[in-house]
Amino acid sequence: MRISEVAARSGVPATTLRYYEDLGLLRPRRASNGYRVFDTDVLERLRFINAAKQLNLPLEQITSLVRAWDSDPCASVKAQLRPLLDTQLERLDTMIEELSQARHVLTAAAQHLDDLPDRPERCSPECAFLATAAPPPPPVACSLSPAQPARLTAWHEALTGAPTRRVAGGMRIELPVEALAPITALAVAEQRCCPFFTFDLSLRGPRFTLVITTPPEGMPMLDRLFPGDDPAHADLVERQP
Known part of the structure; x- marks a missing residue:
C-alpha cells in the first residue's frame, strides 16, 4: 500500500506515518519509483501503536514494545508492558491526589x-478570595493505637497476602473484588x-485497587495496617496488647 492508502x-x-518511520516504528519499503510501500500488516502495527x-x-517506550511485538513471544511483550502500566498508575495516583487538593482549595x-x-x-x-488560606489539615491522631487492637487486627486479616507497593504519600494495594465490602466498611470506620x-477505591474487573494516602506524619500509623515479614512492621504489631 502507498502511504496515502495507509492513511485513509x-x-x-x-x-x-512519516514521523513514525523516522522513529523506527514503521519500516516501509521503497518501490523502484522511490515511493514508500507498506505491507498490509502495517494496519495491525498501527492498531498496536494507537493502543x-x-x-x-x-x-x-512504544518503540521498544513494538520491537518486542515484532519478534518476541506474547509473554515477553506482557513482561515489558506490566511495569510500564504500574508506573503510569503511580503517576496518575499522584496526579489525582494533587488535583484533589487543588479542587479543595478552589x-x-x-x-x-x-x-x-x-x-x-x-x-x-x-x-481577597485569592488570599484565602486552605483550612488546616486534620490533626494526625486516630484509633490506630494500642487502644483499638480489634480494628487493627481486622485490617491485618483483610490485607494479608495482598500485593502492596509504596506510592507518593501512601500505599497501593490490589485485592480481589470479594474483599470490597469488608475493606469499604473498614475504610468508612477509619475515616x-x-x-x-x-481512601481511593478503583474497580478493575475481578480485582480492585485501594490507595491509602496520608500526610508524612501519618505514615507510621499507616504502616501499622500492613502485616508482613518486614521487621519494622513486625515491631509495630508486637506492641499491640
Missing part, C-alpha cells in the same frame, strides 16, 4: 467568595476517626 484506511495522517498511545506511554475559595458581602468600597486585602487518611 488507518485514520493516521501521512505526516504522522499503546491510549495508555499515555511515551513514544520511546472550592474553599469559591465558598469564601460567595460569603463576601457586596460592598461599594474597594476590596481590601482581608477579603470517621482518622480524617487525615484518604
